[in-house]
Amino acid sequence: MSGVTRARTALSARFNERWRTEIDDYVIALAWSSDGALLAAASVSGTIRVFDGEMGSIRATFPGHTMGTNAIDWHPDGTRLASIGQDGKAIIWNAKTSERLHVLPVGAHWGERALWSPKGDLLATAAGRIVRLWNGQGEQVREFTDHASTVTDMAWKPGTDQIAVGAYGGAVIWKADKDQPVRRLTWQGSTLRLCWSRDGSILTAGQQDSSIVFWDGRKPEPSMMWGYTTKVRELAWDRFSKYLATGGSETVIVWKFGGKGPEGTKPIQLVGHQDLLTALSFQHKGNILASSAADGTVLAWLPGKQENPLDGLPGLSAVSHIVWSPDDRALAIGDDQGVVVVANFVQK
Amino acid sequence: MMQTTDTRVPVTVLTGFLGSGKTTLLNRILTEQHGKRIAVIENEFGEVGIDHELVIGADEEVFEMNNGCICCTVRGDLIRILGNLMKRRDKFDYIMIETTGLADPGPVAQTFYMDAEIERFLRLDGIVTVVDAKHIWEHIDDKASKGGTEAKEQVAFADVILLNKTDLVAPEDLERLEARLHHMNAAAKIYRTQNAVVDMDHVLNIGGFNLDRAMEVDPKFMEPEYPFEWSGVYDLQPGAYTWVMGEGPDPAMQVALLRLSSTDEAARAALVERAVLTFSDEEHELSGNGTLTPGEMLAQLVLNASGETRFTVEIAHAGLYTLFTEHHPDEFSAALHGEHSALEAAHTREYKPDHEHDDEVTSVGITVPGDLDGDKLNRWLSQLLRTQGQDIFRMKGVLSIQGEAQRFVFQGVHMLFDGRPDRPWGHELRHNALIFIGRNLDRAQLNESFRACLA
Numbered sequence: 001m002s003g004v005t006r007a008r009t010a011l012s013a014r015f016n017e018r019w020r021t022e023i024d025d026y027v028i029a030l031a032w033s034s035d036g037a038l039l040a041a042a043s044v045s046g047t048i049r050v051f052d053g054e055m056g057s058i059r060a061t062f063p064g065h066t067m068g069t070n071a072i073d074w075h076p077d078g079t080r081l082a083s084i085g086q087d088g089k090a091i092i093w094n095a096k097t098s099e100r101l102h103v104l105p106v107g108a109h110w111g112e113r114a115l116w117s118p119k120g121d122l123l124a125t126a127a128g129r130i131v132r133l134w135n136g137q138g139e140q141v142r143e144f145t146d147h148a149s150t151v152t153d154m155a156w157k158p159g160t161d162q163i164a165v166g167a168y169g170g171a172v173i174w175k176a177d178k179d180q181p182v183r184r185l186t187w188q189g190s191t192l193r194l195c196w197s198r199d200g201s202i203l204t205a206g207q208q209d210s211s212i213v214f215w216d217g218r219k220p221e222p223s224m225m226w227g228y229t230t231k232v233r234e235l236a237w238d239r240f241s242k243y244l245a246t247g248g249s250e251t252v253i254v255w256k257f258g259g260k261g262p263e264g265t266k267p268i269q270l271v272g273h274q275d276l277l278t279a280l281s282f283q284h285k286g287n288i289l290a291s292s293a294a295d296g297t298v299l300a301w302l303p304g305k306q307e308n309p310l311d312g313l314p315g316l317s318a319v320s321h322i323v324w325s326p327d328d329r330a331l332a333i334g335d336d337q338g339v340v341v342v343a344n345f346v347q348k
Numbered sequence: 349m350m351q352t353t354d355t356r357v358p359v360t361v362l363t364g365f366l367g368s369g370k371t372t373l374l375n376r377i378l379t380e381q382h383g384k385r386i387a388v389i390e391n392e393f394g395e396v397g398i399d400h401e402l403v404i405g406a407d408e409e410v411f412e413m414n415n416g417c418i419c420c421t422v423r424g425d426l427i428r429i430l431g432n433l434m435k436r437r438d439k440f441d442y443i444m445i446e447t448t449g450l451a452d453p454g455p456v457a458q459t460f461y462m463d464a465e466i467e468r469f470l471r472l473d474g475i476v477t478v479v480d481a482k483h484i485w486e487h488i489d490d491k492a493s494k495g496g497t498e499a500k501e502q503v504a505f506a507d508v509i510l511l512n513k514t515d516l517v518a519p520e521d522l523e524r525l526e527a528r529l530h531h532m533n534a535a536a537k538i539y540r541t542q543n544a545v546v547d548m549d550h551v552l553n554i555g556g557f558n559l560d561r562a563m564e565v566d567p568k569f570m571e572p573e574y575p576f577e578w579s580g581v582y583d584l585q586p587g588a589y590t591w592v593m594g595e596g597p598d599p600a601m602q603v604a605l606l607r608l609s610s611t612d613e614a615a616r617a618a619l620v621e622r623a624v625l626t627f628s629d630e631e632h633e634l635s636g637n638g639t640l641t642p643g644e645m646l647a648q649l650v651l652n653a654s655g656e657t658r659f660t661v662e663i664a665h666a667g668l669y670t671l672f673t674e675h676h677p678d679e680f681s682a683a684l685h686g687e688h689s690a691l692e693a694a695h696t697r698e699y700k701p702d703h704e705h706d707d708e709v710t711s712v713g714i715t716v717p718g719d720l721d722g723d724k725l726n727r728w729l730s731q732l733l734r735t736q737g738q739d740i741f742r743m744k745g746v747l748s749i750q751g752e753a754q755r756f757v758f759q760g761v762h763m764l765f766d767g768r769p770d771r772p773w774g775h776e777l778r779h780n781a782l783i784f785i786g787r788n789l790d791r792a793q794l795n796e797s798f799r800a801c802l803a
Contacts, residue, residue: 026437068436109404110406150407150424150425190424208424209413230465
C-alpha cells in the first residue's frame with residue numbers, strides 16, 4: 001500500500017472488489033449499460049465481452065473488429081452496443097440476443113469513435129475526416145467531412161442533438177439536422193479529447209502539446225491552460241460543472257470554474273500516483289473523483305474538500321480505463337494486461 | 349543514464365520516391381526476418397504490394413505543436429497508430445514505417461522525441477533512404493518542384509542510403525552520384541544495391557539515433573571542399589606545350605601546375621594538399637600568350653574577349669605534372685597541346701562533382717582539438733538552433749568540455765537536442781568532432797563560431 005494514504009478525516013470510504021476477470025488483451029474500452037446491469041469491455045486486438053455487472057459472468061462475446069476495436073458505446077436502452085474499429089466498420093450488436101444488428105461502413109479504415117446521441121436516435125461514427133450519423137435502422141442520415149485532419153474525438157453536447165468533433169485545428173460543432181456547422185472553434189493545435197461540462201456550457205479539449213483549451217459559450221475567446229508534463233487525454237467534469245479534473249502528468253490537476261476562475265487561479269493538485277495518469281472519472285450524482293495511473297494504482301478523491309485520497313486500489317498493472325457505474329456504487333477498472341475489475345465503493 | 353540495455357521496440361523509417369525500390373526492400377526485410385513479428389505502417393500503396401498480415405495504412409498528418417517552436421512538428425497519424433500497436437499483448441519485435449516519396453522525414457523523427465508515450469515504448473533506430481540511381485537526378489535537380497526539396501531532405505536525414513538500381517546506370521555516373529550524395533550527407537553510410545539486395549545488418553538495428561554511436565562517423569574522413577574541380581596528370585618531356593582554352597562561362601580561370609613525384613596514392617594525396625595551399629595563395633594574372641611554369645604559384649588565366657586563348661607551358665625537366673583547374677576544362681573546351689596534337693591526361697580526377705548544381709543541402713564537419721568553455725558552447729548552440737534550427741536536419745558529435753572528465757555526446761534533429769556525458773576521455777586526446785547536415789549551411793561561419801567556444 002505504499003504511496004497510498006488513507007484519509008482519516010471527514011469522509012471515510014473504501015473500495016472492495018466485487019469481481020475480477022480477464023479478457024484477451026489490453027482493455028481499450030470499458031462501458032456500463034445505462035441501468036448498470038451490463039459492463040462491456042473491448043480488447044485492443046478486437047474481442048468484445050459483455051459481463052454481468054453484479055456477478056461478472058459472461059453474458060455475450062462479440063468478435064469485434066479485425067485488426068482491433070477502438071471504441072464502444074451503449075445505447076441508452078441498455079441493450080444495443082455500438083463498436084468501431086480498424087476494419088473500417090461500426091457494428092451495432094444486441095447484447096441480450098448476441099445478434100449483429102447492423103454493419104456500417106464508416107468511410108475510412110481507422111474508425112476512431114462511435115457515440116450514441118443523448119436521446120439514442122442517432123449513432124455518430126468518426127473515421128479519418130469523416131463523421132457519419134446513422135439512425136436506429138442502420139441508415140446513414142448525414143455526413144460531415146469538413147474537418148482539417150483526422151477526427152480524434154467527438155462528444156454530444158448534453159441533452160442536445162449537437163455534436164462536437166475534434167481534430168487538429170480545434171473543434172467543429174454540428175447539429176444533427178443541418179449540413180452546415182453550428183460553430184467552428186478554431187485552435188492551432190491537435191485536439192485529442194473532448195469533454196463537455198455536464199450543463200453543456202463549456203467544451204474542454206485535451207491537447208497533444210501538453211495543454212488544455214476550453215470554450216465557454218458565455219465568453220468570446222477560448223482559454224488555454226498549459227504546463228502539463230505530457231499530452232492531455234484525461235478529462236472529467238463533476239456534476240455541478242464546477243470542477244474539471246485533468247491528467248497529463250502524475251498529479252491530478254483540478255480546475256475550479258465559476259467566480260473568476262479558472263483563468264489566473266491556482267488549480268487543486270492531488271498527489272498520490274507515481275506515474276502518468278491514464279484515466280479520470282467523476283461520479284454521476286456524487287462528488288467522488290476516481291483516477292488511475294500507469295503505475296497500476298486507482299485512487300478516489302474528494303476534490304476541494306480533502307487533499308489526501310479517500311482510498312486506493314493497488315495491485316493492478318498499468319490501468320487503462322476506469323468508469324463509475326450508473327448508480328455510483330462501483331467502479332469498473334481495466335488494465336493493460338486485460339484484467340477487468342469491478343470494485344464496490346462504500347462510503348461511511 | 350548508464351549503459352543499460354534498451355528494451356524499447358526499434359523503428360526503422362523507410363523513405364524514397366515511388367519506384368525507388370523501397371517497397372522491394374520492405375518485402376525483402378519481411379521475408380528475411382520472417383521469424384520476427386514486424387508491424388508495417390504504410391502511407392503509400394505503391395506498384396509493389398506488401399505480402400504481410402500486419403500492414404496498417406495511414407494518411408500522413410503533420411501537426412505543429414502550438415506552444416513549441418515552429419519546427420517542432422510531429423506526425424499525428426504515427427502517434428495514433430504506434431500508440432495503439434504498443435498496447436497489444438503480442439508485442440512486436442520491430443516496426444517499419446514506409447513513408448511516401450513526398451514525406452518530410454523531420455516530423456517523423458521528431459515524433460519519437462515529442463510524445464512521452466512513444467518515447468517510453470519505442471526507439472527510432474534509423475532512417476533508410478532508397479535512391480533510384482537512374483532517376484534521382486530528375487528529383488534532386490528539380491529546384492522548382494516540391495519533389496526536389498523532399499528528395500534532398502530524404503537524403504539529408506538518412507542514416508543509410510541505398511543507391512539502388514545500379515545495374516541501370518553507367519559506372520562513372522554512379523561514381524558521380526555517390527560523390528554527390530556523400531557531399532550532401534557525409535554521415536550516412538551509402539550502399540550500392542540492385543533490387544534492394546542488402547545485408548540486413550546494414551539497415552536494421554543500426555542505432556542511427558543512439559548517442560553511443562553518435563560519433564562513428566568521424567568528420568575528418570569527410571571530403572573537404574576543394575577550391576578546384578579537376579586535375580589531370582600528364583607525363584611530359586622537356587619542351588614547350590600550349591594550354592588552349594575556348595570561350596567559357598567565366599572570363600578567367602585559376603590553375604596551378606605542380607610536379608608529381610610518383611603515381612602512388614600517397615604522393616597524389618600529398619600533391620592535392622599542396623594544391624589546396626597553392627590555391628589559397630595570391631593569384632598571378634596571366635593574359636593570352638603568357639607563360640605558365642610548374643611550381644607553387646596560382647595563375648589566373650584571363651581569356652580573350654572572344655575566340656581561343658593560348659597559354660604557353662614550359663617544362664624544363666621530364667616527369668609527371670598535375671594541372672589543377674578551378675573549373676572542369678570541358679566547360680572551356682580546354683586542352684593541353686603538344687607539338688602536333690592535344691594530349692590526353694594519363695589520369696584525371698573530379699573534386700566536386702556537379703559543382704554547378706551548388707547543392708543547397710550539405711554536410712559540415714568540424715574537428716578541433718582542445719577544450720570548450722561550457723557557457724560559451726551553450727550560448728552558441730542555443731543561438732544556432734534558434735536561428736538555424738529549421739535548416740539543420742541532423743547533427744551529431746562528441747565534445748570535450750573544460751573541467752569535465754567525460755566526453756559529451758550529442759545528436760539532434762532540427763531544434764531537438766539530445767545529449768549526455770559519455771565515457772571518460774582517459775588517455776585519448778581531448779578533441780571535438782561534430783557534423784551538421786542541413787540546408788544553406790555556412791561552412792566557414794560554423795567553423796569560426798565553433799572555434800570561438802574554445803576555452
